[in-house]
Amino acid sequence: MATSSHCYWGLFFLVSQFFAHSVSTPHVYIVYLGLNRINNPILTTKFHIQLLSNVFASQEDAKQSMLYSYKHSFSGFSAKLNSTQATTLASNDPKLLKIPIPLLPSAHETGKINIVKGIADTRGVIAVVRSRIMRLHTTRSWDFVGLTVDNSEVTPLQLTYGDDVIVGVLDTGIWPESESFKEEPCLGPIPSSWKGKCVQGEEFDPKKACNRKLIGARYYLSGFEEEFGPVNADGKTEYQSPRDFIGHGTHTASTAVGSIVRNVSFFGLGQGTARGGAPRARLAVYKVCWNENNEGMCAEADVLKGFDDALHDGVHVISVSFGVTPPLAPFLNWTADIGSFHAMQLGVSVVFSAGNDGPDPSLVQNVAPWAISVAASSVDRAFPTEILVNGSLLIMVLFLFLHTIEIADLDFSNPLKAGYM
Numbered sequence: 001m002a003t004s005s006h007c008y009w010g011l012f013f014l015v016s017q018f019f020a021h022s023v024s025t026p027h028v029y030i031v032y033l034g035l036n037r038i039n040n041p042i043l044t045t046k047f048h049i050q051l052l053s054n055v056f057a058s059q060e061d062a063k064q065s066m067l068y069s070y071k072h073s074f075s076g077f078s079a080k081l082n083s084t085q086a087t088t089l090a091s092n093d094p095k096l097l098k099i100p101i102p103l104l105p106s107a108h109e110t111g112k113i114n115i116v117k118g119i120a121d122t123r124g125v126i127a128v129v130r131s132r133i134m135r136l137h138t139t140r141s142w143d144f145v146g147l148t149v150d151n152s153e154v155t156p157l158q159l160t161y162g163d164d165v166i167v168g169v170l171d172t173g174i175w176p177e178s179e180s181f182k183e184e185p186c187l188g189p190i191p192s193s194w195k196g197k198c199v200q201g202e203e204f205d206p207k208k209a210c211n212r213k214l215i216g217a218r219y220y221l222s223g224f225e226e227e228f229g230p231v232n233a234d235g236k237t238e239y240q241s242p243r244d245f246i247g248h249g250t251h252t253a254s255t256a257v258g259s260i261v262r263n264v265s266f267f268g269l270g271q272g273t274a275r276g277g278a279p280r281a282r283l284a285v286y287k288v289c290w291n292e293n294n295e296g297m298c299a300e301a302d303v304l305k306g307f308d309d310a311l312h313d314g315v316h317v318i319s320v321s322f323g324v325t326p327p328l329a330p331f332l333n334w335t336a337d338i339g340s341f342h343a344m345q346l347g348v349s350v351v352f353s354a355g356n357d358g359p360d361p362s363l364v365q366n367v368a369p370w371a372i373s374v375a376a377s378s379v380d381r382a383f384p385t386e387i388l389v390n391g392s393l394l395i396m397v398l399f400l401f402l403h404t405i406e407i408a409d410l411d412f413s414n415p416l417k418a419g420y421m
Helices: 004-022 042-054 059-065 083-091 222-228 248-257 298-314 336-344
Strands: 025-034 066-070 075-079 127-130 133-136 168-172 214-219 259-265 269-274 283-285 290-294 297-298 318-319 349-353 372-374 384-389 393-398
Touching: 025 042, 025 222, 042 059, 042 075, 042 083, 042 222, 042 269, 059 066, 059 075, 059 283, 066 222, 066 298, 066 384, 075 127, 075 298, 127 318, 133 298, 168 248, 168 298, 222 290, 222 297, 222 298, 248 283, 248 318, 259 349, 283 298, 297 298, 298 318, 298 336, 318 336, 336 349
Parallel strands: 168 283, 168 318, 214 283, 318 349, 349 372
Antiparallel strands: 025 075, 025 127, 066 075, 133 297, 259 269, 290 297, 384 393
């Protein structure tokens, strides 16, 4: 009996330790408060800290826990919380939302702020969700869909090629030296409505990188580093700046707004003109995705901050080419839904990639009804390669091969070593 009793107590101790660890282990959560009714970024952040301090011992602890305050285009914040703290905030207890006016700046500092019976009007916590990790989802593309460079039959709207439209791209950053982002003589001054900026960072000098084409560049990595550890640690390679290491963001940005670059090819194949759909549009990049084991990983806490800043900066269109793995969460339970919803309220169009998976059902990763989801498609061209057998039989295959070789010279005993695979 004593042995049995000891076993039970040992099991109880292990289980209790497991649950204690689960409760005490902090994770990054996003606390979403909806429309920003305070309309003052400084006040909004102070309110977020005060609200967060209800589940911490002090305001200083709350500040240390907070990753971002979403204070411009909507209201919310991301912070490191344990499950008990997250549950408390999600309970929507009215006591948590009663922020006395003396904690706020004086009236002349506040601008317009909704005050109801001495309480800051916030309308409560809408959602508290764990910050998840999202994953990243050719020169002839625009000709394929009927938008050719030199076409006299296009409408006057198409002929503008996106003049003075500002496109914000949330992705892996930008390689500013690309010809696709050069400053064309036809580009006028940067639109006066633009409030964004190019930020300094590793291998990224705003004075050299940004121009009248690339008018904004920011980066966000707090959420990523909480999940994966410091960038460039343990042999990881990345740029702590808007510069693109993976290349995905440069590709998607050039597809959307790349300048016209003529006579390009892949070692002579597919020669033609490379350009974006709106080559005269301006570009602002928001690096929210980072290299992790040669894959692009995007923390939702970073993504939501990218949305917040992009909308405040004054973009007209937002392009997003990543998503969560199905099954999808309910609306407003993940950041792309929240960010695109507030973009819609401001008249900003958000264009998502539908995803890379298929053709099985229920694999589309972006389905918000207030945004546009674009599916992938095959293209209408091929790269044939000739195989001449015995000097007489000619076989055409689809293969990228740039040299002439003799079959007799090939060694198929070890194709990997020979470099054929």
